[in-house]
Amino acid sequence: xxxxxxxxxxxxxxxxxxxxxxxxxxxxxxxxxxxxxxxxxxxxxxxxxxxxxxxxxxxxxxxxxxxxxxxxxxxxxxxxxxxxxxxxxxxxxxxxxxxxxxxxxxxxxxxxxxxxxxxxxxxxxxxxxxxxxxxxxxxxxxxxxxxxxxxxxxxxxxxxxxxxxxxxxxxxxxxxxxxxxxxxxxxxxxxxxxxxxxxxxxxxxxxxxxxxxxxxx
Amino acid sequence: xxxxxxxxxxxxxxxxxxxxxxxxxxxxxxxxxxxxxxxxxxxxxxxxxxxxxxxxxxxxxxxxxxxx
Numbered sequence: 001x002x003x004x005x006x007x008x009x010x011x012x013x014x015x016x017x018x019x020x021x022x023x024x025x026x027x028x029x030x031x032x033x034x035x036x037x038x039x040x041x042x043x044x045x046x047x048x049x050x051x052x053x054x055x056x057x058x059x060x061x062x063x064x065x066x067x068x069x070x071x072x073x074x075x076x077x078x079x080x081x082x083x084x085x086x087x088x089x090x091x092x093x094x095x096x097x098x099x100x101x102x103x104x105x106x107x108x109x110x111x112x113x114x115x116x117x118x119x120x121x122x123x124x125x126x127x128x129x130x131x132x133x134x135x136x137x138x139x140x141x142x143x144x145x146x147x148x149x150x151x152x153x154x155x156x157x158x159x160x161x162x163x164x165x166x167x168x169x170x171x172x173x174x175x176x177x178x179x180x181x182x183x184x185x186x187x188x189x190x191x192x193x194x195x196x197x198x199x200x201x202x203x204x205x206x207x208x209x210x211x212x213x214x215x216x217x
Numbered sequence: 218x219x220x221x222x223x224x225x226x227x228x229x230x231x232x233x234x235x236x237x238x239x240x241x242x243x244x245x246x247x248x249x250x251x252x253x254x255x256x257x258x259x260x261x262x263x264x265x266x267x268x269x270x271x272x273x274x275x276x277x278x279x280x281x282x283x284x285x
Binding site: 045048081082084112113115116117136145146148149150151152153154155156158159160162164165166167183184185186189190193194200201204205208 | 223225226228229230231232234235237238239240241242243244245246247248249250251252254255256257258259260261262263264265266269270273274277278280281282283284285
């Protein structure tokens with residue numbers, strides 16, 4: 001049983017190592033886009049754009065060469081990804097290159113502090129570009145979300161331990177119910193089962209959270 | 218009279234309570250890891266992870282406690 005834990009641990013470490021690969025972002029379709037002079041490609045999850053309420057963002061963009069010449073109209077839509085996409089801003093422009101100053105939308109500052117993925121589409125006649133980048137909404141060192149998460153995790157772990165115990169009075173063994181002297185709990189075996197469960201939980205976190213965008217949905 | 222070790226028996230726990238605990242643990246983990254800046258909050262981390270975590274801990278609760 002203990003040997004089974006080794007490959008489990010190795011797989012977990014490898015999957016966590018895949019984080020930067022799984023969270024990569026890009027601009028497709030031949031457009032380019034910057035925010036505060038940062039190319040969207042550079043704003044990955046480890047280097048997000050830090051935003052606060054009231055910040056003014058300098059946005060620039062260019063349409064793809066395939067858009068042709070003459071008067072080119074483009075429509076850009078920006079969303080923040082939480083559960084589904086929340087619209088953040090819409091921008092129309094004309095010309096090959098456009099730029100604007102935009103205040104951080106209120107909808108962003110109403111979210112819990114932390115890192116979020118922002119996605120955008122820009123389209124015109126016969127062309128479509130998509131892009132994404134990561135932003136970090138600033139909060140304090142200890143946010144309400146951290147406290148809620150910690151309380152939920154501790155309560156969940158305690159409830160999980162309690163749920164493993166047999167129901168009161170359950171007859172499970174010919175020697176009698178727990179505590180009757182007919183049988184004794186095997187603590188080492190339970191510990192192995194708990195460690196395996198913990199390892200599987202870590203694996204689940206790695207798979208769903210980090211590899212998830214291509215693995216689950 | 219029993220000679221040698223008696224066979225190990227598992228007394229099942231409460232799978233539904235385990236499921237609820239797993240959902241809570243998954244949500245808590247999702248929030249904490251988001252605050253650490255390691256991932257974003259999306260349908261994977263806020264829905265899929267807690268549900269799968271619920272099934273995992275429901276399974277552990279169903280397995281229960283070993284006795285000998």
